[in-house]
Amino acid sequence: MEDILGAVLEAEKPLVLLTGLTGTGRTTMLARLSEHFETDGRQVSAMRFTPSGDVAPARFNLPSDSPRDDAPTRLRGPVPGEPAWATIGPVARAAEEPAAALRAAHAAAAALRRGGDGTVLLLDDLHWIDRDSLAVLEALVPMLDGTKIRCVGALRVPAGDAAARYGPAALARLREANLVHTLRLRPLTKEKLAGELKSTLGARPEPALVDHVHALSRGVRAAVSETVEALRRRGAIRIVNRSAYFVPAMATRKPSQPSEYFLSAHALGPAEWETAKAMALLSPLGGAAPRVAGEVIGLSEDEVLRRLESLRAAGVLHRGDESWRFVLPLHAVTLAEACGPYERRVLAAAAVEALWSGAAVCRDPAHRANLLAEAGRMVDPERALEELLRRAVEAGEDETVPALRWLDAAVELAGDRAQRAKVLLLLVGTYHRNGDYERSLRTIRLVLSDFANELNPDAVFEVHSLLLCGLSGRRDTEPLRDIADGDHRLAGDPGSRAVIRAIACALLDRWGEAGRWAETATSTVRKGHPQAVVARLIGALGGLWQGRAGFFERSLLERGQWPLSDVARYRAEQIDAYLTGLLLNGELARAENLLADEGLSWDDVGPANRTTAAVLRGDFRYATELACRSVARRSVPGFAAATTGMFNATVAALVCQGRLATARELLSAAAEGTPVLAHLLDFTEALIDRALGDARRAADRLTTALSAAEERGLVIGCDTAYAELADLALDLEDKETAAQCLVNAERLARDLPTGRAGLLASFVRAVVEKDADAAAESLRVAHERGQPLELSVLIARLVKHGMADPALLSEAYELMAGLGALMHRAKTRTLMQKHGIVVPGRRNTVEENERLLATLAAEGLSNKQIAAALITSEKSVEGRLSRLFVRSGYRSRIELATAIANGELQL
Numbered sequence: 001m002e003d004i005l006g007a008v009l010e011a012e013k014p015l016v017l018l019t020g021l022t023g024t025g026r027t028t029m030l031a032r033l034s035e036h037f038e039t040d041g042r043q044v045s046a047m048r049f050t051p052s053g054d055v056a057p058a059r060f061n062l063p064s065d066s067p068r069d070d071a072p073t074r075l076r077g078p079v080p081g082e083p084a085w086a087t088i089g090p091v092a093r094a095a096e097e098p099a100a101a102l103r104a105a106h107a108a109a110a111a112l113r114r115g116g117d118g119t120v121l122l123l124d125d126l127h128w129i130d131r132d133s134l135a136v137l138e139a140l141v142p143m144l145d146g147t148k149i150r151c152v153g154a155l156r157v158p159a160g161d162a163a164a165r166y167g168p169a170a171l172a173r174l175r176e177a178n179l180v181h182t183l184r185l186r187p188l189t190k191e192k193l194a195g196e197l198k199s200t201l202g203a204r205p206e207p208a209l210v211d212h213v214h215a216l217s218r219g220v221r222a223a224v225s226e227t228v229e230a231l232r233r234r235g236a237i238r239i240v241n242r243s244a245y246f247v248p249a250m251a252t253r254k255p256s257q258p259s260e261y262f263l264s265a266h267a268l269g270p271a272e273w274e275t276a277k278a279m280a281l282l283s284p285l286g287g288a289a290p291r292v293a294g295e296v297i298g299l300s301e302d303e304v305l306r307r308l309e310s311l312r313a314a315g316v317l318h319r320g321d322e323s324w325r326f327v328l329p330l331h332a333v334t335l336a337e338a339c340g341p342y343e344r345r346v347l348a349a350a351a352v353e354a355l356w357s358g359a360a361v362c363r364d365p366a367h368r369a370n371l372l373a374e375a376g377r378m379v380d381p382e383r384a385l386e387e388l389l390r391r392a393v394e395a396g397e398d399e400t401v402p403a404l405r406w407l408d409a410a411v412e413l414a415g416d417r418a419q420r421a422k423v424l425l426l427l428v429g430t431y432h433r434n435g436d437y438e439r440s441l442r443t444i445r446l447v448l449s450d451f452a453n454e455l456n457p458d459a460v461f462e463v464h465s466l467l468l469c470g471l472s473g474r475r476d477t478e479p480l481r482d483i484a485d486g487d488h489r490l491a492g493d494p495g496s497r498a499v500i501r502a503i504a505c506a507l508l509d510r511w512g513e514a515g516r517w518a519e520t521a522t523s524t525v526r527k528g529h530p531q532a533v534v535a536r537l538i539g540a541l542g543g544l545w546q547g548r549a550g551f552f553e554r555s556l557l558e559r560g561q562w563p564l565s566d567v568a569r570y571r572a573e574q575i576d577a578y579l580t581g582l583l584l585n586g587e588l589a590r591a592e593n594l595l596a597d598e599g600l601s602w603d604d605v606g607p608a609n610r611t612t613a614a615v616l617r618g619d620f621r622y623a624t625e626l627a628c629r630s631v632a633r634r635s636v637p638g639f640a641a642a643t644t645g646m647f648n649a650t651v652a653a654l655v656c657q658g659r660l661a662t663a664r665e666l667l668s669a670a671a672e673g674t675p676v677l678a679h680l681l682d683f684t685e686a687l688i689d690r691a692l693g694d695a696r697r698a699a700d701r702l703t704t705a706l707s708a709a710e711e712r713g714l715v716i717g718c719d720t721a722y723a724e725l726a727d728l729a730l731d732l733e734d735k736e737t738a739a740q741c742l743v744n745a746e747r748l749a750r751d752l753p754t755g756r757a758g759l760l761a762s763f764v765r766a767v768v769e770k771d772a773d774a775a776a777e778s779l780r781v782a783h784e785r786g787q788p789l790e791l792s793v794l795i796a797r798l799v800k801h802g803m804a805d806p807a808l809l810s811e812a813y814e815l816m817a818g819l820g821a822l823m824h825r826a827k828t829r830t831l832m833q834k835h836g837i838v839v840p841g842r843r844n845t846v847e848e849n850e851r852l853l854a855t856l857a858a859e860g861l862s863n864k865q866i867a868a869a870l871i872t873s874e875k876s877v878e879g880r881l882s883r884l885f886v887r888s889g890y891r892s893r894i895e896l897a898t899a900i901a902n903g904e905l906q907l
Helices: 002-010 026-039 098-114 131-144 161-176 190-201 207-217 221-233 260-266 270-297 301-313 329-338 341-357 365-378 381-394 397-413 417-433 437-450 457-473 477-484 494-507 511-522 530-545 550-557 568-584 588-597 607-617 620-633 641-657 660-671 679-691 695-712 718-731 735-751 755-769 772-785 788-800 806-819 822-834 842-858 863-870 874-888 893-901
Strands: 015-020 044-049 055-057 059-061 074-076 120-124 150-156 180-184 237-240 243-246 317-319 324-326
Touching: 002 015, 002 026, 002 180, 015 026, 026 044, 026 059, 026 120, 026 150, 098 131, 131 150, 131 161, 161 180, 190 207, 190 221, 207 221, 207 243, 207 329, 221 237, 221 329, 237 620, 243 620, 270 301, 270 317, 270 324, 270 329, 270 341, 270 365, 301 317, 324 329, 341 365, 365 381, 365 397, 381 397, 381 417, 397 417, 417 437, 417 457, 437 457, 457 477, 457 494, 457 530, 477 494, 494 511, 494 530, 511 530, 530 550, 530 568, 550 568, 568 588, 568 607, 568 641, 588 607, 607 620, 607 641, 607 788, 620 641, 620 660, 641 660, 641 679, 641 788, 641 806, 641 822, 660 679, 679 695, 679 718, 695 718, 695 735, 718 735, 718 755, 735 755, 755 772, 755 788, 772 788, 788 806, 788 822, 806 822, 822 842, 842 863, 842 874, 842 893, 863 874
Parallel strands: 015 150, 015 180, 044 120, 120 150
Antiparallel strands: 044 055, 059 074, 237 243, 317 324
């Protein structure tokens, strides 16, 4: 708004008009002008017009405890001592008698001049001006030309009543005389809205949040504030990693209190209120909406159109060629929420009948489905059910929340028990995908208790599978153990029961038992059933996690034999599972080849695997965004091996960047569920310990986690842990532990012949046995694999232990720059200086050191922790922070963190 303020102050014409939609900040701008002029010592007179055409003295003020750009402006008036000449109307018959208008204008001009040459007249809500006052104002403006007296008026678009009928002609005459300067207060663009949200939320808004707020508010400031506040009250905005995420599942919760737009619409009057509520549901029907609304309300179409014209004049609706739409979608949302259940049902039923008969068209398929859901059994239930199910099944990843509403309605429309059971199964799956395990479990129990006889064996199996996953998501491990131990009676044939027990064992990280139950089932379940899919996956992945890769590798080569591979859903599940197996072993190139062979891209893959792949590629920013969005949008993280892999990889990336508190935040989110392959999370927590300078604690944590994995017979990820522990042990001069790591790493490389396991075994041999050939081999393999983090860390550690040419540090240093790995870069600089390797860009080095210091401080680390992380003294950290605050102008860590969140300090 600064540009508008400056334009008003620089305007030389006697009348400045501020125009814009309701809520764009016209009155706020008058308040800012009033404050500015009064500070300049200029006399300010202010008036406001009311809907009834009355005019009254007023004074604007901005509350001192609110940000100036979006503060609610308060109007006080009348003001004691304000002379009566501040009003210019209404003057009886001024519109019909020009002489009367001139007399009143002369009196007003003379009074304004008595206030001083710089007097300012502020006029608010000119869209409600009466005809006589308009005539006086038109006569007054020419009298101010050539003086320093200014008149600034705020005019809503569209105007109403007299302003709409007579204002355009009056303005045209004043413009022809070059006496008017018009400034339009435009709604916020998405870019500017993102900036406003940053300031309001103290966090970077994700694009989905910006899109949602803009879609409802159209960028109108008042509507933006209303929308954001409503989302906050509903818990639909969550802050993770200094970013604000939109949570669609929470946005649909009923409001706890009426919004300002609800109250403003209610003030229009009973007739307009009734019509506006109807149009909230019917406006997407285009030109047919007034007729349908009239049928429901009991009015002629002409009477409805008359009411709609009143709503248009009030700025609520906009009229197109043959359609009506709400100026602000937020208005439609609040009005729809104001409708009672029966009222919504009747309106929706009328709309559906019009759509089905061809009398109306709705170009928004989601709104059409919403109308079907609202109408319920007031329309043909069989036809509505068919359409709702089709729409729910077609729903994309961003439509899982509305799909729940459509399926809820479909349950009530189902004609018989078998049909209802089928819909309930779809509902369970959608709850699960949306992370709502509470309602998923509740619906599953309803299905098993009331509809078990309506389910075929495959459906019974799938219900039990979702039951187990829901229990895992809620950390309800006792029932899982009962099922895994055979203490819970299961439905289905022996093969299905064996697979269910296999799933329970897998979710409890008892992969040895899971594999045995899956093998038991393999001989009894048929290839064309979902049980065969799950049994094969558990057998393949379970073997891989335990270091037996044979079945996994054969399955990859024999994809034509995958069960149900001709069904899109099962094919996608199997591809995602095999990608998980490859990615958790660091086999990025093979994962990409699998996608290419199947004609897919990473966009077709689940978010967890997409995140892990991004870390391996070196795209840390994208990976962190995906992981944090996953945390923000799910009330409880659902866990499978891919999810654990996502957290494992992302936390490692964050540690490299110095984002240690954020790394802990993600690990805490992981702990909210029951992780599969939980030892991987302990491995990454050891990275945080080490980054904070506690090498002994990191080594102890790795040792404990490796022992826990060994007890479960798991080796997945242990190659990285052996390499990390060997490096730590050598730093701690614990040669015995380092030697044992070599034995374990080489055994694992034999059992699990992956590229990463072989590379890390060579690394451990190189640094423990001082084997130059092993060092060269590890470098060769790392260069072939082309994973920037893996290669850069390997080079730095080989040089540290004297097993690689220090000149290679320059390559590692550049690789880390592309990753934004501030922490690793700082440690590599120290190593380069120790070996006499020139660090490029001294100025860049100083700036990068400051960014790392700012990052650690903004992450909430104490001076002691920062000192440990940077291997320096607390006194040094204190001094460097003081200098950083002086140079940057920030006074505290909170301000620093806010600056980082707002993008003012780039990291």
